Amino acid sequence: MQASVQPSPPSSPADFQKILDEWVKALTANDPEQIRSYVESDWQLVDAPGIMALEDFIEAIERGDLVHDEMTLEVIAVQHIHDVAIVISQRTNTDSWQGEEFSVDQWCTDVFAWQHNRWVGRLTTLTPREQAEVIMPYSEFSLHRLPTHITTEAL
Numbered sequence: 001m002q003a004s005v006q007p008s009p010p011s012s013p014a015d016f017q018k019i020l021d022e023w024v025k026a027l028t029a030n031d032p033e034q035i036r037s038y039v040e041s042d043w044q045l046v047d048a049p050g051i052m053a054l055e056d057f058i059e060a061i062e063r064g065d066l067v068h069d070e071m072t073l074e075v076i077a078v079q080h081i082h083d084v085a086i087v088i089s090q091r092t093n094t095d096s097w098q099g100e101e102f103s104v105d106q107w108c109t110d111v112f113a114w115q116h117n118r119w120v121g122r123l124t125t126l127t128p129r130e131q132a133e134v135i136m137p138y139s140e141f142s143l144h145r146l147p148t149h150i151t152t153e154a155l
Helices: 013-028 032-036 054-063 139-145
Strands: 039-047 050-053 066-081 084-097 100-115 118-128
Touching: 013 032, 013 066, 013 084, 013 100, 013 118, 032 039, 032 054, 039 054, 050 054, 054 066
Parallel strands: 039 118
Antiparallel strands: 039 050, 066 084, 084 100, 100 118
16 A cells, blocks of 8 residues: 655745735735634734734624734745744734724734645734833843844855
């Protein structure tokens, strides 16, 4: 009996750019069913205020508390561990929370799992790109020990 060989999932930065561009369309349409179609039911969002479960996120959209107006992102890097992909992107968006508009420029880390022959979102974390108002205890250590630039040849 011959073992079947599964084809590798599409996993280049361009593949994930396409997936995330489609997810952005669902988010800016503020369409709960479209949003759900890109993530697993236990997906979570980790942001400065804390952790938000998918259903809480969807409920905020359905109530009109959270409205996504404009969003763009650029995939920066993709890492793989078996059937899991970690996608780092830079995202800008204009949204509103309870009627108050805000704009953000963020690093976004998405964790995807290859399930049912497609990539499904499991976790999204957002990190502001602008200078934080509060200096974290490790920031001085990090700033003095990180290289000033990284080239692709070094990777």
